[in-house]
Amino acid sequence: MTSMPASERLGSHIKRAEQALNATKTAVLRPAGLTVAQYAALLHLSDNPGISAAALARLCGVTPPTMNTVLKNLQDRALIERTPHEWHRNVLETRLTDEGRVVMADADARAVRVERALAAEFTDEERETLTRLLGRCVGLLEKERP
Template identity: 40%
Template sequence: MADVPVEEYLCTRIRRAEQALIGHHEAVLRGYGLTMPQYTVLLALSREEAMSGAQLARACGVTQQSMASVLTGLQNKGLLDRRPSPVHAKVLIATLTDAGHDILDRAYQEVIVLERALTDRFTPAEHRQFCDLLDRATATLVEQTPERGGRTQ
């Protein structure tokens, strides 16, 4: 690997792709007054209908503390409601408001344009192969990630 420039490393290429993707989404979402974590929460709630903060944190890959501030921001904007769970009174369940559904629908229509553009860039066979390769790369990244306090083999 010493002879290969860092720009050619797979991890560098994955990071550049991730940065481009996030940059695109952030630019689109900024027009709706949303951050990427807020959009991700709205999207998750549109699919699950009602979720706790802990469930949303796991679904969005953030800590519960981070999720609490995201949920507060969305609630302050009137995009979601939180009510006590019928099962656990101390747990708040988040649901989208009509305004939340509306802003998500409008933002999604712009975000999905990139998905279509990426899909159109490849033939159907290339698209399937690219997805398979990305899935394999993701699996390797997960496998190689040390456990908290542990070591990789």
């Protein structure tokens, strides 16, 4: 017997919610031809053109090697282009291509439908409370990290 039942572990509930969100987004992004990780990269690239792979990895919450794989797949599909930085030749700047913007717009419309449906399950006050509570979780867990 464990010292704390699974039903009382907040981490289990957070993980289940994350898994359900990822599974739903995976299903709605499939017709756009993107994975959730690829969509996240395109989303952040649309807001941060020219960003480096390392900075993009941090924004997406993945390791740099994982992001390099994601970017290689997006580049192979001609959805992004990577060019050397003007002053730092060993840094590649990453930008969406025209085709990448088209795919991103389609994928984003699909993902936003999921986000809106999720948000609609809560009142404005509940959404604000949930956002604040999750922020507290993140703050505590980031402080506790070894």
